[in-house]
Amino acid sequence: MEITTDLKHIALNDLHVRLGAKMVPFAGYLMPVSYEGINAEHETVRNRVxxxxxxxxxxxxxxxxxxxxxxxxxxxxxxxxxxxxxxQYSCLPNDRGGIVDDLLVYRIDEQTYMLVVNASNIEKDWNWIRKQDEWNVEMHNISDKTSLLAVQGPLAADVLQPLTNMDLRNMEYYSFAKGVFAGIENVLVSATGYTGAGGFEVYFENGSAGKIWDAIFEAGKTQGIRPIGLGARDTLRLEMGFCLYGNDIDDTTSPIEAGLGWITKFTKPFINSDALKRQKEEGVSRKLVGFEMIDRGIPRHDYEVRDAAGIAIGKVTSGTQSPTLNKAIGLAYVPPAFAREGSEIFIQVRDKALRAKVVKIPFIKK
Structure with missing residues (x-):
């Protein structure tokens, strides 16, 4: 357990405490993991906002x-x-076949870009990019002065549109605009998120956090808007089969193994691109797959995956009880022979080998 006195506090930390959030150490920060319970919060995002x-x-x-x-x-x-x-969704390959981090790349203009990286990797990513910089590119780490709210769910546009002149209702997925939002200038709103439920991410300076939070919740009162913690963020992203850095992808997993070939483009050279291209052409020894439990039991990170003979063939990377499907689901790395849809695998849950089957992701079809 991290020592809480060393943890960074986000701008709205005290607000979350007042709202009754369960605060936990996460990636060097004290963060709200839940308010009224993961299942209730999950359902709010899937069905409302x-x-x-x-x-x-x-x-x-x-x-x-x-x-x-x-x-x-x-x-x-x-x-x-x-x-x-x-x-654009992308990743930072390392020079050993793995992934430094996954990230979003925003093009502000022809000579200005914003990279959004995982909290646990901020320093690591900054140092890695700096190390590769042969052009002396101007770089600014604005992480500590930037707040980010993800307003997710099918009613998100109804809530946010009255707060801005930016055309959110017609904003295409994976695009963004900058403008005035809730009376605050220079706010960036993007049609992105990590839930598969639709919605927006809102970036602004820390000093405006209280005003923007209050405006969003006032605007969303009639739609039943609720604060949501990181616990439901994890169950929502897993239902969509989205990778979580540190669980499903890391410095030892290649984007080809992880099913991220679609963000690995060999139209240009990049770090370790030759090796990854060979992987794509020659095949890989393991693949990240989705699976559903047949027997009762919940798979967890690092649980062993076995074949019918009881031989270990892989590891679970993420697993949970899906609130939407009401069944246990997970992601795991397995050999290609077991990666086909319908393949039967066994998850070692404590002292039992429980049956599961490989399924196509996302687990929830839109």
Missing amino acids: GVFDVSHMGEFILKGPHALDLIQKVTSNDAAKLFDGKV
Whole structure:
């Protein structure tokens, strides 16, 4: 357990405490994990609208004539395809076949980009990108002064649109705008999120956090808006089969193994691209798959995966009881022979080998 006195506090820490949030150490921050319970919060986001405070996430600004060159070198996706107001999901490959982090790349303009990285990797990512910078690109780490609220769920646009002149209702998935929001200037709103329920992410300076939070909750009163913790964020993302850094992907997993070939574009060279291209062409020895439990039991991170003969063939990376499906689901790395849809595998839950079957992700079809 991390020592709480060493933890960073997000701008709205005291508000979450007043709201009765269960606060836990996460990625060096004290963060709200739940308010009224994970299942209730999960259901709120799937069916109505909820607000996550994810201000622990990291934000870097890269500026100048070579900002894109650096991004192209360090990321696996092709950022040259971006245009102003467009967002791209990508990853930072390391030089050993693994992943430094996964991230979002925002093109503000031709020479200005924002990278949004995982909270636990802020310093690691900053040092990695700096190390690869052969152009002396202007870089700013704005993580500590930036707050981020994820307003997620099918009613998110109804709640947020009255607060801004930005056209949120017609904003395409993975695009963004900057403007006045809840009377605050220079707010960035993007049609992104980590839930599969639709919605927006709202970036602004810490000093405006209270005003923006209050405005969103006032606007969402009639839609039953609720604060949502990181616990439900995890169950929501897992139902969509979204990878969590540190669980499903890390410094030892390649994007090809993790099913992230779609963000690994060989239209340009990038760090370790030759090795990853060979993997794509020749195949990999393990693949990340989704599975549903057949027998009763909940799979957890690091539980062993076995074949019918009881031989260990892999590890569970994420697992939970799906509130939407009311069944246990998970992700695991297995050999390609077991990666086909319908393959039977066994999850070692304590002293029992429980039956499961490989299924296509996302677990929830939109």
